[in-house]
Amino acid sequence: MSLTYQQSKLVKDTVPILREHGERISTIFYRTMLSEHPELNDYFNTVNQKNGRQPRALTAVILSFAANINNMSELVPKFERMCNKHCSLGIKPQHYEIVGKYLLQAFGDVLGPAMTPQVQEAWTKAYWVLAKMLIGREAQLYKDFESWTSWRPFKIDRIVPESEEIVSFYLVPKDGKRLPRFLPGQYLSVQIQVPGGHLQSRQYSLSEAWREDYYRISVKRDEGSQYANSVSKSYFNPGIVSNILINYMTVGSVISVSHPAGEFFLDSNNDSNVPLVLVSAGVGVTPMVAIANSALATQPDRQISWVQGSRRVIPFEEHVASLKRKGRNFRTKIFKSHPSEGDVAGVSYDYDCRIDLSKLSPEDIFLQHGGAEYYICGPEQFMLEASQYLASQGVRSSRIKLELFTTGELAAKQG
Ligand SMILES: Cc1cc2nc3c(=O)[nH]c(=O)nc-3n(C[C@H](O)[C@H](O)[C@H](O)COP(=O)(O)OP(=O)(O)OC[C@H]3O[C@@H](n4cnc5c(N)ncnc54)[C@H](O)[C@@H]3O)c2cc1C
Numbered sequence: 001m002s003l004t005y006q007q008s009k010l011v012k013d014t015v016p017i018l019r020e021h022g023e024r025i026s027t028i029f030y031r032t033m034l035s036e037h038p039e040l041n042d043y044f045n046t047v048n049q050k051n052g053r054q055p056r057a058l059t060a061v062i063l064s065f066a067a068n069i070n071n072m073s074e075l076v077p078k079f080e081r082m083c084n085k086h087c088s089l090g091i092k093p094q095h096y097e098i099v100g101k102y103l104l105q106a107f108g109d110v111l112g113p114a115m116t117p118q119v120q121e122a123w124t125k126a127y128w129v130l131a132k133m134l135i136g137r138e139a140q141l142y143k144d145f146e147s148w149t150s151w152r153p154f155k156i157d158r159i160v161p162e163s164e165e166i167v168s169f170y171l172v173p174k175d176g177k178r179l180p181r182f183l184p185g186q187y188l189s190v191q192i193q194v195p196g197g198h199l200q201s202r203q204y205s206l207s208e209a210w211r212e213d214y215y216r217i218s219v220k221r222d223e224g225s226q227y228a229n230s231v232s233k234s235y236f237n238p239g240i241v242s243n244i245l246i247n248y249m250t251v252g253s254v255i256s257v258s259h260p261a262g263e264f265f266l267d268s269n270n271d272s273n274v275p276l277v278l279v280s281a282g283v284g285v286t287p288m289v290a291i292a293n294s295a296l297a298t299q300p301d302r303q304i305s306w307v308q309g310s311r312r313v314i315p316f317e318e319h320v321a322s323l324k325r326k327g328r329n330f331r332t333k334i335f336k337s338h339p340s341e342g343d344v345a346g347v348s349y350d351y352d353c354r355i356d357l358s359k360l361s362p363e364d365i366f367l368q369h370g371g372a373e374y375y376i377c378g379p380e381q382f383m384l385e386a387s388q389y390l391a392s393q394g395v396r397s398s399r400i401k402l403e404l405f406t407t408g409e410l411a412a413k414q415g
């Protein structure tokens with residue numbers, strides 16, 4: 001299946017023009033594929049189709065794979081995120097046939113006469129080299145999932161508000177069986193029927209360390225975008241799934257859930273004792289709660305620095321305060337951009353601004369240690385700024401883990 005020298009050259013030579021027409025490829029590819037295979041609409045996030053994030057991400061991976069076809073080792077770690085996402089959504093090997101067909105057709109449309117039979121053959125081989133790597137990794141992940149490789153019905157057992165806009169759902173499997181372990185930081189996908197539309201799936205980080213009887217997720221209501229200069233709050237395009245979960249699901253409702261997955265996790269099987277720095281903003285706190293709970297339970301001697309930012313109400317505030325009271329190795333720094341009247345500086349928060357790591361002392365976040373591990377989750381721009389600050393302080397990128405709550409790579413990394 002490997003490409004000849006001539007074939008890899010043909011593939012590489014066409015990458016620049018395909019890259020230049022990336023948007024056109026994505027549009028043609030998805031339009032034809034989804035109209036001829038409407039059943040695939042149940043897999044794709046309709047919003048990421050409209051805003052182009054997912055098509056862009058897929059095309060970017062294929063083109064960067066093709067451009068580096070003789071030097072793939074660097075790319076392989078980057079596959080983890082998409083393979084985990086694919087498995088969380090139930091993507092199977094047969095789907096690769098369909099995607100390959102329409103993607104190569106779209107390449108043909110863009111290349112026109114330059115898509116000679118030789119170029120077509122070379123691209124078909126290149127696509128399948130990549131597809132086979134992904135299918136292989138996904139087969140391993142599905143094997144780890146054991147018998148739970150598809151959607152499983154879960155009952156909502158408890159609903160608990162965590163802040164003005166974040167609500168926790170306690171999910172118990174309808175079959176009553178013991179739940180498999182996951183690594184703290186991982187997510188699951190939830191699939192629901194959207195009124196008048198297709199099935200839609202979204203990922204939610206598990207916000208509690210593993211337990212055998214329930215999984216907990218904590219969902220932020222996505223109100224949508226606010227009208228510019230609007231005095232009365234008006235929003236458009238409110239988030240589909242988060243609003244259905246929060247507005248319509250009640251205790252006893254049943255939702256479909258996939259096996260936990262994800263490459264952003266604390267390896268709790270590893271006995272590393274380096275300090276952990278957990279930095280989160282807004283709803284990005286959810287995987288951090290699972291990581292902190294898990295680390296405190298299994299590695300109580302490990303130093304943890306908890307850095308959290310929010311507007312007014314700190315989600316999980318009571319819980320974090322109790323971890324601080326109990327864990328002698330657990331320290332916190334809280335940023336509130338809009339403290340309320342009852343807030344007391346130094347007690348309920350430390351800084352009255354948006355989260356900014358440069359305001360902290362090096363000891364607060366173990367910069368002097370040289371081996372600390374940093375986990376960051378929150379809005380994209382915040383994560384970029386936080387990781388850039390850490391890099392400027394000499395923290396190697398291998399010690400910084402980022403969890404993006406949208407599809408694709410961090411914008412600044414894409415370029
Ligand atoms: C790994 C991972 C973990 C996650 N963990 C969590 C978690 O723990 N908690 C949590 O709350 N979320 C989490 N998320 C995010 C979650 O998956 C959803 O993306 C989020 O709930 C919004 O989904 P939605 O269906 O409500 O919004 P969507 O309907 O998907 O809309 C998303 C955004 O797009 C905007 N939009 C919609 N249509 C348009 C349009 N036509 N034009 C312009 N803008 C538009 C909406 O206003 C909205 O802001 C996670 C995501 C990932 C990838």
Ligand code: HEM
Binds near residue numbers: 048091092095097408
């Ligand atoms: C070589 C083939 C493929 C490549 C390179 C690829 C690439 C990607 C990438 C980069 C992402 C974004 C991951 C993230 O950042 O969250 C993604 C997500 C996704 N992929 Fe694939 N993919 C391939 C095949 C497939 C196939 C065969 C299907 C099934 C029809 C599929 C369905 C999806 C879906 C549903 C998502 C999530 C979309 C979203 O959340 O917006 N992909 N893929």
